[in-house]
Amino acid sequence: MSYVADRSLDRASAPSPDAMTPRPFVVRERRQDTRDTATYVLEPADGVPLAFSPGQFTMLGAMGVGEVPISISGDPASPLLVHTVRDVGGVTHVLLQARAGDVLEVRGPYGTGWDVEDARGTDVLVVAGGIGLAPLRPALLAVLARREQYRRVALLYGARSPDDRLYPDELDQWRERGIDVECIVDHGTPGWLGRVGLVTTLLAGAGVDPVSALALVCGPEVMIRHVARSLADLGVAPDRVRVSMERNMKCGVGLCGHCQLRELFICTDGPVLPYSVVAPLLAVREV
Numbered sequence: 001m002s003y004v005a006d007r008s009l010d011r012a013s014a015p016s017p018d019a020m021t022p023r024p025f026v027v028r029e030r031r032q033d034t035r036d037t038a039t040y041v042l043e044p045a046d047g048v049p050l051a052f053s054p055g056q057f058t059m060l061g062a063m064g065v066g067e068v069p070i071s072i073s074g075d076p077a078s079p080l081l082v083h084t085v086r087d088v089g090g091v092t093h094v095l096l097q098a099r100a101g102d103v104l105e106v107r108g109p110y111g112t113g114w115d116v117e118d119a120r121g122t123d124v125l126v127v128a129g130g131i132g133l134a135p136l137r138p139a140l141l142a143v144l145a146r147r148e149q150y151r152r153v154a155l156l157y158g159a160r161s162p163d164d165r166l167y168p169d170e171l172d173q174w175r176e177r178g179i180d181v182e183c184i185v186d187h188g189t190p191g192w193l194g195r196v197g198l199v200t201t202l203l204a205g206a207g208v209d210p211v212s213a214l215a216l217v218c219g220p221e222v223m224i225r226h227v228a229r230s231l232a233d234l235g236v237a238p239d240r241v242r243v244s245m246e247r248n249m250k251c252g253v254g255l256c257g258h259c260q261l262r263e264l265f266i267c268t269d270g271p272v273l274p275y276s277v278v279a280p281l282l283a284v285r286e287v
């Protein structure tokens with residue numbers, strides 16, 4: 001099966017003009033998650049909800065400033081659009097100044113999803129690093145909505161410090177609702193009784209069946225590589241490991257080539273791809 005979209009520019013395959021038209025969304029709520037990260041609950045100004053699949057992203061914009069790709073971090077069953085944004089540079093810094101009542105611009109949703117339905121009847125292993133938990137949250141909520149259809153569900157979450165963990169209250173709720181949640185941090189703080197180290201050290205103890213489990217992985221690229229290699233060592237096939245790739249993007253619809261990774265356009269062929277497809281395309285330097 002090819003993961004590369006047909007990019008011949010005929011009328012049928014060209015993105016519709018609507019795909020480039022931003023829609024106004026009103027900020028209904030802003031929650032400060034960590035020192036540099038906030039979650040926005042957005043309501044469509046025209047009242048039409050934005051349907052999406054877990055794993056997809058939008059181009060989120062501040063008028064007159066610019067737009068950036070941001071994964072949807074909300075519940076796919078909710079009519080509200082939720083984004084979790086980390087302040088790393090020009091556009092994200094301005095986005096994080098938005099307050100309730102302000103209007104942001106949204107294009108999309110774009111890209112591929114996690115397709116968690118492929119794990120029905122089997123184990124699901126979710127591995128997140130830092131802000132990487134945001135794109136995985138809709139997948140976790142979709143699994144929780146049909147918890148009885150999955151076997152063991154484990155979330156392994158690595159963060160820089162306990163205070164850098166996203167959604168700490170929800171982590172406890174997910175535990176109560178049947179997800180085995182394990183957190184690990186690079187640096188502990190006084191009072192932290194959990195683990196300290198790399199998320200890869202948790203993989204062997206996750207207790208999932210390596211032969212059938214579906215693994216969903218999102219975080220810094222170096223973490224993705226190490227997790228995928230460790231999963232392979234444990235017997236998980238690379239095509240049962242799905243990863244979300246990050247590349248700088250401009251159009252989001254496969255036109256500009258900004259996010260091209262050899263034959264893949266991450267905006268349309270990804271961002272979620274099987275590791276078996278991505279691995280040969282990454283310049284693997286880490287040992």
Ligand SMILES: Cc1cc2nc3c(=O)[nH]c(=O)nc-3n(C[C@H](O)[C@H](O)[C@H](O)COP(=O)(O)OP(=O)(O)OC[C@H]3O[C@@H](n4cnc5c(N)ncnc54)[C@H](O)[C@@H]3O)c2cc1C
Nearest residue numbers: 068069070071084085086088089090091092246247248271
């Ligand atoms: C599919 C996808 C989903 C994403 N989801 C989220 C999300 O849910 N929440 C979130 O906070 N961020 C997410 N990002 C990353 C976000 O798009 C970037 O942080 C943003 O584009 C940075 O723009 P800026 O103008 O604020 O920073 P800039 O001023 O452009 O850059 C600041 C620094 O970040 C680096 N940088 C810029 N863009 C990226 C990028 N895409 N990947 C890695 N480094 C980058 C630059 O090289 C520079 O060092 C996602 C990216 C992609 C491709």
